[in-house]
Amino acid sequence: MTHPRLAPPHKILLATDLSCRCDRALDRAVQLAKEWQAELIAAYVVDPDQSRQYRFDRTPASWRRLPSPVERMRWRLKRDLGTSAEFIRVIVEEGPPGETLLSIAAREGCDLIVTGIARDETLGRMILGNTVNRLVRGSPVPVLIVHDRALGAYRSIVVATDFSEASLQALLTTSALFPGRDLTLFHAYDVPFSGLLDERDYVRNLRTMEKELGAKFLSDERVDTAVRASATLAEV
Known part of the structure; x- marks a missing residue:
């Protein structure tokens, strides 16, 4: 990236796997979207090789099948954010997580990608994980990796x-x-x-x-x- 944008982002992509470790990234993404008056897109990528039980089911809704990833994600966002979730656009796709998230960011014209870390070990070593490493190495736009709770704006x-x-x-x-x-x-x-x-x-x-x-x-x-x-x- 040789020429960074000289203005706050207009579109933010939140890369999430719906786990608790991404909750802090969600809170920070919401805070930044409000500060910058930016559109917030939450993206969840289903890896067919790792999560076959969550693959897209194209059949009509029924009590006999699990909710789709889109339905699960919207429910989680509404539960965690209340009415704020109504302003978040949800994208769920299948494919290799890192490459798919980069493709979504490029397609949607996102200026910033926000995500969390894989885990934080007892002795303080920060493990980014394969997907986050792929985002950091391959993204042409800034990637913000959130570690702490969003208690307020960055000062x-x-x-x-x-x-x-x-x-x-x-x-x-x-x-x-x-x-x-x-x-x-x-x-x-x-x-x-x-x-x-x-x-x-x-x-x-x-x-x-x-x-x-x-x-x-x-x-x-x-x-x-x-x-x-x-x-x-x-x-x-």
């Missing part, structure tokens, strides 16, 4: 950077999606032979790098003046 945002072109695009995209927020540009660096330096020299080296590299990175003409003014540099 302070940390943007990790290695001072590469990809990192610059991440900063530009973040500033475009969330204008006016407090941004912290974060770079982690392992100082060579740090064990031979005293605390004062160690800190001085980091602060020098922070000032020089940060100023050079933010001096790119594509970085808005307001972003330069609001960005705080942090190096560890």
